[in-house]
Amino acid sequence: MHASYQPPSFEGYVPSSDSAATPALVVIVGAGPVGLCCAIDLALHGVQAIVIDDNNTVSAGSRAICYAKRTLEILDRLGCGDAVVDRGVGWRVGKVFVGDRLAYQFDLLPEDGHRRPAFVNLQQYHLEEALLARLSALGGEVRWKNRCAGVMQDDDGVTLEVESPGGTYRLRADRVIAADGARSTVREAMGLAFPGQVFNDRFLIADVRMTGDFPTERWFWFDPPFHRHQSVLLHRQADDVWRIDFQLGPDANAEDERRPERVLPRLRAMLGSERPFTLEWVSVYTFQCRRLERFVHERVIFAGDAAHQVSPFGARGCNGGIQDADNLCWKLARVIKAESPVSLLASYDHERGQAADENILESTRSTDFITPKSDMSRVFRDSVLALAAQHEFARRLVNSGRLSLPARYRGSALDTQDRDAWDSPLTPGTPLLDAPVTIGGAARWLSAEVGHGFDLLVFGDRIDMLAYRAINGLRCVRVIEPGAVGDGAEGERVIVDTHGLLVRRYGAEPGSAYLIRPDQHVAARWKRGTPADVAVALARACGASSENSIAADHHAQSRAA
Amino acid sequence: MPLTTTPNLARPDEFYQALIEVHAGLDRAQSEALNARLVLLLANHVGDAEVLVQALQAARSSFDSGSET
Numbered sequence: 332m333h334a335s336y337q338p339p340s341f342e343g344y345v346p347s348s349d350s351a352a353t354p355a356l357v358v359i360v361g362a363g364p365v366g367l368c369c370a371i372d373l374a375l376h377g378v379q380a381i382v383i384d385d386n387n388t389v390s391a392g393s394r395a396i397c398y399a400k401r402t403l404e405i406l407d408r409l410g411c412g413d414a415v416v417d418r419g420v421g422w423r424v425g426k427v428f429v430g431d432r433l434a435y436q437f438d439l440l441p442e443d444g445h446r447r448p449a450f451v452n453l454q455q456y457h458l459e460e461a462l463l464a465r466l467s468a469l470g471g472e473v474r475w476k477n478r479c480a481g482v483m484q485d486d487d488g489v490t491l492e493v494e495s496p497g498g499t500y501r502l503r504a505d506r507v508i509a510a511d512g513a514r515s516t517v518r519e520a521m522g523l524a525f526p527g528q529v530f531n532d533r534f535l536i537a538d539v540r541m542t543g544d545f546p547t548e549r550w551f552w553f554d555p556p557f558h559r560h561q562s563v564l565l566h567r568q569a570d571d572v573w574r575i576d577f578q579l580g581p582d583a584n585a586e587d588e589r590r591p592e593r594v595l596p597r598l599r600a601m602l603g604s605e606r607p608f609t610l611e612w613v614s615v616y617t618f619q620c621r622r623l624e625r626f627v628h629e630r631v632i633f634a635g636d637a638a639h640q641v642s643p644f645g646a647r648g649c650n651g652g653i654q655d656a657d658n659l660c661w662k663l664a665r666v667i668k669a670e671s672p673v674s675l676l677a678s679y680d681h682e683r684g685q686a687a688d689e690n691i692l693e694s695t696r697s698t699d700f701i702t703p704k705s706d707m708s709r710v711f712r713d714s715v716l717a718l719a720a721q722h723e724f725a726r727r728l729v730n731s732g733r734l735s736l737p738a739r740y741r742g743s744a745l746d747t748q749d750r751d752a753w754d755s756p757l758t759p760g761t762p763l764l765d766a767p768v769t770i771g772g773a774a775r776w777l778s779a780e781v782g783h784g785f786d787l788l789v790f791g792d793r794i795d796m797l798a799y800r801a802i803n804g805l806r807c808v809r810v811i812e813p814g815a816v817g818d819g820a821e822g823e824r825v826i827v828d829t830h831g832l833l834v835r836r837y838g839a840e841p842g843s844a845y846l847i848r849p850d851q852h853v854a855a856r857w858k859r860g861t862p863a864d865v866a867v868a869l870a871r872a873c874g875a876s877s878e879n880s881i882a883a884d885h886h887a888q889s890r891a892a
Numbered sequence: 893m894p895l896t897t898t899p900n901l902a903r904p905d906e907f908y909q910a911l912i913e914v915h916a917g918l919d920r921a922q923s924e925a926l927n928a929r930l931v932l933l934l935a936n937h938v939g940d941a942e943v944l945v946q947a948l949q950a951a952r953s954s955f956d957s958g959s960e961t
C-alpha cells in the first residue's frame with residue numbers, strides 16, 4: 332500500500348456478554364477524524380462514549396492533508412493541537428500559475444498575533460494517530476473490527492446490530508453519532524437520501540517522497556506546460572512527502588492511470604528527470620457534493636462525511652467535520668446531563684447545516700471553475716485565466732479552491748443579535764479571534780484560555796465583576812491593559828491584553844462584554860454589558876425556551892440587585 | 893441603481909462599428925473568447941452586483957419574448 336508509512340494494526344474487539352448487555356450513553360459509529368474528535372470532546376465533557384469501527388487501522392491512502400487554523404484551535408481545545416502542528420508543516424501562501432506564469436497569489440493570514448498558522452498540512456493517518464493517542468490518554472478506546480450493520484430506533488434509545496470478530500451482537504445506546512463516512516451504513520440503514528452532485532472529472536493523486544526545494548506553499552497550475560489543458564496541485568506534507576494532484580478529465584481510465592508506467596512520466600515531466608523521488612501512494616478519485624437534508628434524526632445524529640460530502644478543493648471535508656464535532660459535543664453532553672432541553676440539538680442541525688451549505692457552495696464553485704461543465708463555461712474560465720495575466724480584477728475570479736474559513740452561524744436561535752454598533756467583525760455566531768495575552772505574568776494565547784464551558788470576557792479594570800460572577804454556569808474573565816490592576820477579588824481570572832490586540836480585535840471599550848460558547852463562538856456581546864443581559868443571553872445559548880430565559884432574567888436581576 | 897436601458901452610448905454608431913471590427917479576422921472560437929473577455933471587463937467596470945444581475949436577466953429574457961428561438 333504505502334511505500335514507507337506503516338499503518339498500525341489494532342486488535343479486533345471481541346464482545347463479552349457484558350459489553351453487549353450494558354447500554355451506552357453514546358455510541359459513535361466510525362473512528363475517522365470526526366468520530367474520534369467526538370469521542371475526545373465528549374470524554375472531556377465527562378461522557379464516555381463507545382466508538383466502533385469496521386476497520387482495524389487508521390485511514391489508508393492519501394486523503395485529507397490541510398487543516399485550517401480553526402481546526403487547529405479545536406484540536407488545541409481537545410488537547411492534541413501540538414501533536415498535529417509539531418508533526419505537520421505550516422503554510423499560509425497560495426500561488427496560482429496559468430501556463431508557466433504566476434497569475435495570482437494569496438496570503439491566508441497576513442497578520443501576526445495568532446497562535447496557529449493559517450494551515451498545517453499533515454497526512455490524515457498521522458492526524459488519526461494523534462487523536463487515538465489522545466483518546467486513549469483519556470481512558471477511551473475504539474472497538475476495532477466492529478461493524479454497524481443495522482439501526483433500530485425507538486422512543487427510549489437506539490439498538491445497533493454490530494458484527495464483530497466474536498459474532499454479531501446488539502448494542503443499545505441513548506444516542507448515536509453516525510460518523511461512518513461518505514458511504515455511511517447508518518444513513519443507508521435508515522433509508523435516508525443523500526442528494527447532490529457528482530463530478531465526472533477524474534483526478535490522479537500521487538504522493539511522492541523527495542527532498543524538494545519547492546517552498547512550503549500551495550501551488551496550483553492551470554494548463555501548465557508539463558500537463559497541458561488540465562490542472563495540477565502541489566502540496567507539501569510531513570516526512571518529505573509531497574501531494575501532487577493531476578486533473579485527468581472525464582474520460583481517463585482509473586485502472587490505467589494508477590499504473591507506475593503512466594504515473595512516473597507525468598511526474599518526471601513536472602519535476603524534471605534529474606530530481607530523485609519515490610512514489611509513496613497513487614490513487615484516482617472522482618468528487619461529489621452532497622448532504623443529508625437533516626443531520627439530527629431523533630436519537631441518531633450525523634456528523635462529518637456521513638452528513639455531507641464536498642469536493643476537496645478548499646479543504647473543507649475534514650475541517651468541516653471537525654467543526655461539526657466541536658459544535659455538537661457540548662450540546663449533546665448538556666442534553667445527556669439534563670442541563671439543557673433536547674431541543675438544543677436542533678441548533679446543531681441549523682448551524683452545521685448552514686456551514687455544510689456554505690462548504691458545498693464554495694467547493695462546487697471551485698470545482699466548476701477547475702472542471703468547466705459546458706463549452707461556454709470553459710470559454711469564460713479560459714477568458715478569466717487569459718485576462719488574469721494582465722488585469723488584477725480577473726485574478727480575483729480565478730478559483731482554484733477557496734480555502735476553508737471558519738463558519739459563522741447566522742441567525743442561530745442560540746445567539747443574541749447585536750444591539751450596539753461595533754468596529755469588530757466578531758458578530759454573534761463568529762468564532763473568537765485569537766490574540767497573545769499574559770496571565771499571572773506568563774505568555775498565553777486567548778484561544779487556549781476560553782471555551783469548553785461558557786466564558787464571559789469583561790473588558791476594563793474598574794468594572795464590578797461580582798454580579799457577573801454570581802451567574803451560574805459561567806466563567807468570568809476580566810481583560811485589562813498592561814499595567815492596570817484588576818479589582819483583586821478572590822479567585823478572579825484576569826487576562827492582560829499585552830499587545831492591545833484584544834481590545835483592537837474585539838472593538839472593546841471599558842465595560843464591554845463578550846459571551847463565548849463552549850465551541851469558542853461568540854454568543855453575544857455588549858458595548859456596555861449588564862449582568863441581566865448576560866444571564867438572558869446565557870440561558871438562550873443553553874437552549875432555554877424564551878419562557879425559561881425570561882425566568883433566568885428575573886433570577887439574574889434579583890441576584891444582581 | 894437600476895440597469896440603464898435608455899440610450900446612454902455617447903456615439904452609438906461608432907461603438908457598433910468598433911464592436912464589429914474588433915472581431916475582424918477572428919474565427920468563431922476566438923470571437924467567442926473575445927466576447928467573454930469583453931463581458932468580464934465590462935462587468936468589472938460596472939461592479940454593482942444588482943445592476944449585473946439585472947443585465948443578466950435582461951439578456952436572458954430577450955430569448956423568451958418570442959422573437960428568437
Ligand SMILES: Cc1cc2nc3c(=O)[nH]c(=O)nc-3n(C[C@H](O)[C@H](O)[C@H](O)COP(=O)(O)OP(=O)(O)OC[C@H]3O[C@@H](n4cnc5c(N)ncnc54)[C@H](O)[C@@H]3O)c2cc1C
Nearest residue numbers: 361363364365385395396397479512516635636648649650
Ligand atoms: C483526495 C482527498 C483529499 C482530501 N483532502 C482534504 C483536506 O485537505 N482537508 C480536509 O479537511 N478534508 C480533505 N478530504 C476529506 C476528508 O478526508 C474527509 O472529509 C474526512 O475523512 C471525513 O472524516 P469522517 O470521520 O467523517 O469520515 P471517514 O474519515 O471516512 O471515517 C469514517 C470511519 O467510519 C468507519 N466505518 C464506515 N462504515 C462503518 C460501519 N458500518 N461500522 C463501523 N465503522 C464504519 C470507516 O472505517 C472509517 O474509519 C479529502 C478527501 C479526499 C478523498
